[in-house]
Amino acid sequence: xxxxxxxxxxxxxxxxxxxxxxxxxxxxxxxxxxxxxxxxxxxxxxxxxxxxxxxxxxxxxxxxxxxxxxxxxxxxxxxxxxxxxxxxxxxxxxxxxxxxxxxxxxxxxxxxxxxxxxxxxxxxxxxxxxxxxxxxxxxxxxxxxxxxxxxxxxxxxxxxxxxxxxxxxxxxxxxxxxxxxxxxxxxxxxxxxxxxxxxxxxxxxxxxxxxxxxxxxxxxxxxxxxxxxxxxxxxxxxxxxxxxxxxxxxxxxxxxxxxxxxxxxxxxxxxxxxxxxxxxxx
Amino acid sequence: xxxxxxxxxxxxxxxxxxxxxxxxxxxxxxxxxxxxxxxxxxxxxxxxxxxxxxxxxxxxxxxxxxxxxxxxxxxxxxxxxxxxxxxxxxxxxxxxxxxxxxxxxxxxxxxxxxxxxxxxxxxxxxxxxxxxxxxxxxxxxxxxxxxxxxxxxxxxxxxxxxxxxxxxxxxxxxxxxxxxxxxxxxxxxxxxxxxxxxxxxxxxxxxxxxxxxxxxxxxxxxxxxxxxxxxxxxxxxxxxxxxxxxxxxxxxxxxxxxxxxxxxxxxxxxxxxxxxxxxxxxxx
Numbered sequence: 001x002x003x004x005x006x007x008x009x010x011x012x013x014x015x016x017x018x019x020x021x022x023x024x025x026x027x028x029x030x031x032x033x034x035x036x037x038x039x040x041x042x043x044x045x046x047x048x049x050x051x052x053x054x055x056x057x058x059x060x061x062x063x064x065x066x067x068x069x070x071x072x073x074x075x076x077x078x079x080x081x082x083x084x085x086x087x088x089x090x091x092x093x094x095x096x097x098x099x100x101x102x103x104x105x106x107x108x109x110x111x112x113x114x115x116x117x118x119x120x121x122x123x124x125x126x127x128x129x130x131x132x133x134x135x136x137x138x139x140x141x142x143x144x145x146x147x148x149x150x151x152x153x154x155x156x157x158x159x160x161x162x163x164x165x166x167x168x169x170x171x172x173x174x175x176x177x178x179x180x181x182x183x184x185x186x187x188x189x190x191x192x193x194x195x196x197x198x199x200x201x202x203x204x205x206x207x208x209x210x211x212x213x214x215x216x217x218x219x220x221x222x223x224x225x226x227x228x229x230x231x232x233x234x235x236x237x238x239x240x241x242x243x244x245x246x247x248x249x250x251x252x253x254x255x256x257x258x259x260x261x262x263x264x265x266x267x268x269x270x271x272x273x274x275x276x277x278x279x280x281x282x
Numbered sequence: 283x284x285x286x287x288x289x290x291x292x293x294x295x296x297x298x299x300x301x302x303x304x305x306x307x308x309x310x311x312x313x314x315x316x317x318x319x320x321x322x323x324x325x326x327x328x329x330x331x332x333x334x335x336x337x338x339x340x341x342x343x344x345x346x347x348x349x350x351x352x353x354x355x356x357x358x359x360x361x362x363x364x365x366x367x368x369x370x371x372x373x374x375x376x377x378x379x380x381x382x383x384x385x386x387x388x389x390x391x392x393x394x395x396x397x398x399x400x401x402x403x404x405x406x407x408x409x410x411x412x413x414x415x416x417x418x419x420x421x422x423x424x425x426x427x428x429x430x431x432x433x434x435x436x437x438x439x440x441x442x443x444x445x446x447x448x449x450x451x452x453x454x455x456x457x458x459x460x461x462x463x464x465x466x467x468x469x470x471x472x473x474x475x476x477x478x479x480x481x482x483x484x485x486x487x488x489x490x491x492x493x494x495x496x497x498x499x500x501x502x503x504x505x506x507x508x509x510x511x512x513x514x515x516x517x518x519x520x521x522x523x524x525x526x527x528x529x530x531x532x533x534x535x536x537x538x539x540x541x542x543x544x545x546x547x548x549x550x551x552x553x554x555x556x557x558x559x560x561x562x563x564x565x566x
Binding site (some may be wrong): 006007008010011012013014015017018019021022023025026029030031032033034036037040079082083085086087090092096098100101102103104105106107108109110111112113115116117119120125126127150151154183208211212213214215219232233235236239244247248251254255258259261262265 | 299300303304307308310311314315317318319321322323325326329367368371372374375376378379380381382387389390391392393394396397398399400401402404405406407408409411413414415436439440443459462463466467472475476494497500501502503504507508520521522524525528533536537540543544546547548550551552554555
């Protein structure tokens with residue numbers, strides 16, 4: 001952009017119209033509503049706001065929301081990587097079908113995933129019954145929250161890792177193998193360093209989505225206060241109790257967290273680009 | 283491109299260890315996806331048809347369920363066109379021009395995807411609720427926004443508007459605007475240029491964005507749940523109807539409605555795959 005200008009010159013028409021509409025729309029749909037939430041939260045006296053944010057029940061919900069989201073993103077980092085690897089490196093019957101299925105959690109409404117998981121994993125369900133025999137209860141426990149978040153986060157990891165795996169230099173792998181490197185060594189020294197930024201991006205995206213997830217969790221979690229109650233659900237409960245200050249405080253906290261997650265995602269992607277730039281320029 | 287990589291693997295001789303690894307990893311992938319994706323999908327279909335096709339049909343034909351289906355279709359009929367117009371306008375401004383504050387606008391477009399859907403509902407309560415900014419004004423004029431269709435539409439717009447824009451922005455940035463500039467310099471009017479040059483260039487990306495947006499709109503639960511008021515037959519969308527029926531232990535009916543939404547999801551995936559395939563063979 002030319003220094004000192006607000007808009008770089010262009011022969012194309014429609015700049016004022018499209019930017020004007022975009023700005024108006026974003027103001028009405030994002031800025032104004034979020035301002036209403038932030039201002040409502042800051043109308044609460046600071047001491048009281050702090051009290052609402054650090055109340056025992058709220059703290060328990062943060063631990064569950066953040067802990068389960070991190071654990072689920074970690075599980076997805078491992079299994080999502082294996083799935084992405086299978087889809088990119090192996091040819092097998094049904095590969096394209098499986099590839100298309102990866103986006104199912106994006107396309108399936110969260111309420112549908114929620115009741116389906118609750119049914120499959122309930123003690124009377126197909127999998128829940130087997131797991132109950134082994135002494136593991138998934139539905140209506142924290143494990144259930146993690147299972148729902150693994151489902152929701154899966155496409156983020158697979159779709160981040162797939163293109164990176166395609167980009168791995170196969171000639172480097174061949175060279176390493178011909179020099180006597182074992183499979184594990186090739187993985188650790190060549191494949192993992194190339195894919196790591198994409199894996200980190202996928203992890204962060206899955207984690208961010210997991211913190212805010214609501215629909216797929218509330219059916220399988222049992223929603224016990226202090227035990228299996230996630231933060232978004234606590235916001236809904238505060239609203240239903242007409243505790244607007246409590247809802248505003250928690251909503252503000254979650255909004256601030258989302259901003260931080262967006263910054264984190266940008267930072268991870270920037271780190272990945274710099275890192276790959278270094279690798280490519282070796 | 284994924285197929286190319288896979289064929290390359292098939293062409294090279296595999297050692298025994300490599301073959302063992304391959305089978306182990308494929309087994310893990312199949313087991314993981316089977317448990318996570320197929321089992322729930324199968325459960326939806328099995329439960330929906332637990333009383334046979336007649337039971338399924340009877341559940342769908344319940345008046346409250348029909349009302350929920352109509353409300354979901356109405357919401358999509360309003361929200362998807364609005365988001366499409368926004369997506370095209372935003373992509374035109376962002377992809378075709380350089381201006382200050384562009385990254386701020388891009389961040390604001392990304393924000394709804396990072397925020398919990400519950401927040402999208404909550405902010406509307408603070409705007410239009412009885413104690414909200416416009417609550418008193420609306421009350422005086424006897425206009426119902428919260429716990430009515432307007433709030434359902436607004437909440438759905440908040441969580442779904444980025445989809446078309448995010449599909450179009452990278453596509454239009456990559457395509458550049460040489461053809462448009464050529465058409466304009468030859469005397470074409472701006473609107474003609476847009477319809478004859480730009481729209482055909484972006485049509486597959488646009489369709490893709492609209493499909494994703496529609497799936498999110500019809501399936502949204504958290505945001506709509508906060509503002510709907512859950513009035514049966516009036517403000518329940520399909521996902522909310524699923525919740526109510528499920529909580530009343532009417533599992534066949536709940537899963538019958540859920541099976542419609544699952545079919546929508548599968549259609550979305552098929553359409554998405556076709557569009558991807560089409561845009562790859564045609565070449566953008």
